[in-house]
Amino acid sequence: MDIKPKSIKIADLINGYSNDVDTGVKGYGGRLDIRPPYQREFRYDIKQQQAVINTILNEYPLNIMYWSVGEDGNYEMIDGQQRTLSICEFFTHGFNIEDKDRGTLYFSTLTNEEKGKFLNYELTVYFCEGTDKDKLDWFRVINIAGEKLLDQELLNAVYTGPFVTDARRHFSKNGCPAYKLGADFLNGTAIEQAYLATVLKWAARHDGIAKVDDYMAQHQFEPNANKLWAYFVSIITWIRSTFPKYRREMKGLDWGAMFDEFGEGVYDTEALEKQIHDLMEDDEIMKKSGIYRYVLSGDLRDLCFRSFDKKQKREAYERQKGICVHCHKHFELEEMEADHITPWKEGGTTVAENCQMLCRNCNRIKGGK
Structure with a gap:
């Protein structure tokens, strides 16, 4: 891979900035794809975003960014998305910074000197040219020294394609459909890829595939993730119809495994609820979450009992x-x-x-x- 450093002014970076659900995130006059398919979701909290802006206004150096150069002369962000979006969102009034003397400050309320300092600040960008494999390998390498990529984020990068792009739309964004439908039953957060990792694990096992990697490889170039979404909807629908009363113990269970094993059964939901209620009241049972599988399986190994002291x-x-x-x-x-x-x-x-x-x-x- 050929790598060349260049200085880019913030004024040029934010030129033509847009953040649209349908068309993506663009900057640098529309020539920079800030969030290509293999990139992680935006995860900086407000303090981290403010720290980026204060670093710029104090004229301290920001870490190096990496852009890949496409054959069409456009660019993709390999590393630096979190800092780039912080810069662009501050400029478009997406958040403010705090000054101990002046209080809340947006870009528009900065002094002319501060605005000039911000817009003329030079970012160090390494322009990288190479194959898609080169870019993804480099993406892995440069993230070792920074904030560690989650396992699912690395898989998204390796198996980038229409399937992953559509799956992320369903499972990986704040307020995504999976959150609205099934957040009560899933551990973690969508933006940290926990929902996607969970449903991919369920779907791979459902199809008899041992590794999620292999499942993603098989589906990589499918035009969408409709089948994956339909499977998830079936699971959540089954949970809600079989166990209509929600309890916190239902969160994070392996519902995919239970659906595959018991989803075809016909159950008396009122009888199940009474049984669950009685078991929840039983002080002998220590692991209450195991009750849900037990009422379907009848296997005592699904329960965890009090032990003698x-x-x-x-x-x-x-x-x-x-x-x-x-x-x-x-x-x-x-x-x-x-x-x-x-x-x-x-x-x-x-x-x-x-x-x-x-x-x-x-x-x-x-x-x-």
Whole structure:
């Protein structure tokens, strides 16, 4: 890759700036694509944006930016999007800075001297020429030293194409359709690619594909992500119809796996809700989120029960004189594990009277039955 440095004035950078959902983010007289498909979403908070502007007004140096040069003479932003958008949005009154003496300041309320300082500030930009692979490889390298790219952001870069572009429209932007439809059931935030990473994981597994990378590679050049979106909508619709009462324990569960396994079943939603309510009230169950899969599967392994404390274990051990009640051999306390005499499903609770000590081997055999 051929890399050449050049100084670009802010006045030239913001010339023709536009930030449009349909046409994208442009600058430098419309010749610079500030957010090409492999770029991350804008993530600077207000303090970070203000820090960029104060750096410029104090005439301190900003970090180097990287633009790639296209065959048509236009440019793509490889690195520097967050700083570039901070500059452009301040100029267009997207946010303000604070001055301890003058209070809130927008670009229009700066002095003429400050405006001139801002517009004439020179950014150091490295112009990079090479193949698409060169650009993406360079994109990876220069982000190692800066704010680390998230795994999903790197995958978006590697498998850039119409599928990823459309998927990001659905899952990766503030207020995106996925947020409006299913934020209650998803961990993380859309802008940090958590929603997209989750649904891609679900979809890959649904199609029998072990790695998300392979799934994205297979769909890279599809014209849109309609199938992915339809699958997500089906999952959320199933959740809401099967479990109409929302509880915070529903957030972040592996709903994709549950939908694939139980989505074709017919359930009595009122009976499910009563069962869930009773289980939520049960102090023996420690991991309440496991209740949702349990009411569908009936598998006790989906639940996590209260464990006996050290005092209860010691009392049972002394009562048994160190003898395992199954194999009748003697063991040290550290070689034994606590077990419920009467299981939870038969009404047993985690109290001293319901505790017995088994050797590890006997407890494993009992637990596997």
